[in-house]
Amino acid sequence: MESIWSWIFYLAFLLFIITATYASIKGAPWFPTNKKNVKRFLELAEIKEEEKLYDLGCGDGRIIFASAKKGAFVEGIEVSLFMYLLTSFKKLFQKEKKNIKVSYKDMWEKNIKDADVVYFFLMPAIYSRLKEKLEKELKEGTKVIAYVWPIKGWEPVKISKKEGEPNIYLYKR
Numbered sequence: 001m002e003s004i005w006s007w008i009f010y011l012a013f014l015l016f017i018i019t020a021t022y023a024s025i026k027g028a029p030w031f032p033t034n035k036k037n038v039k040r041f042l043e044l045a046e047i048k049e050e051e052k053l054y055d056l057g058c059g060d061g062r063i064i065f066a067s068a069k070k071g072a073f074v075e076g077i078e079v080s081l082f083m084y085l086l087t088s089f090k091k092l093f094q095k096e097k098k099n100i101k102v103s104y105k106d107m108w109e110k111n112i113k114d115a116d117v118v119y120f121f122l123m124p125a126i127y128s129r130l131k132e133k134l135e136k137e138l139k140e141g142t143k144v145i146a147y148v149w150p151i152k153g154w155e156p157v158k159i160s161k162k163e164g165e166p167n168i169y170l171y172k173r
Contacts, residue, residue, distance in 0.1 A: 055075070
């Protein structure tokens with residue numbers, strides 16, 4: 001029995017390594033938004049009931065689960081199979097599960113035109129391509145929230161700053 005659990009662990013670890021590497025190539029390694037900064041995100045986003053939020057690269061689902069508790073309809077887009085499976089499993093234990101969708105998809109293939117709020121914690125190397133996608137797809141007034149790095153060429157409406165913590169940038173399309 002012990003060897004079965006060892007094999008399961010090794011396979012899960014291998015799946016994590018392979019999918020984390022793939023996700024890194026596509027836009028970001030898994031590095032979660034700090035839990036105390038989820039609260040800062042919520043304050044900055046001012047999420048209202050029934051708003052539609054997309055988290056591009058949702059990782060373990062922290063942002064989507066917190067936003068669903070505020071009454072938003074949320075969709076986490078995740079390209080890492082391991083993180084998608086983890087977040088889908090965690091969704092089972094959420095009271096607001098009818099408001100939560102987790103998609104195993106490449107964010108470049110997902111149209112987000114119905115978004116009221118878009119959140120991401122991605123590597124700045126893909127920002128120019130992401131900026132084009134956001135400008136093409138988002139409606140006027142959509143809130144765009146970038147964790148850690150600003151979007152070059154866009155003027156933030158507000159910046160959440162806290163000593164010892166990364167900045168969180170709020171933009172409006």
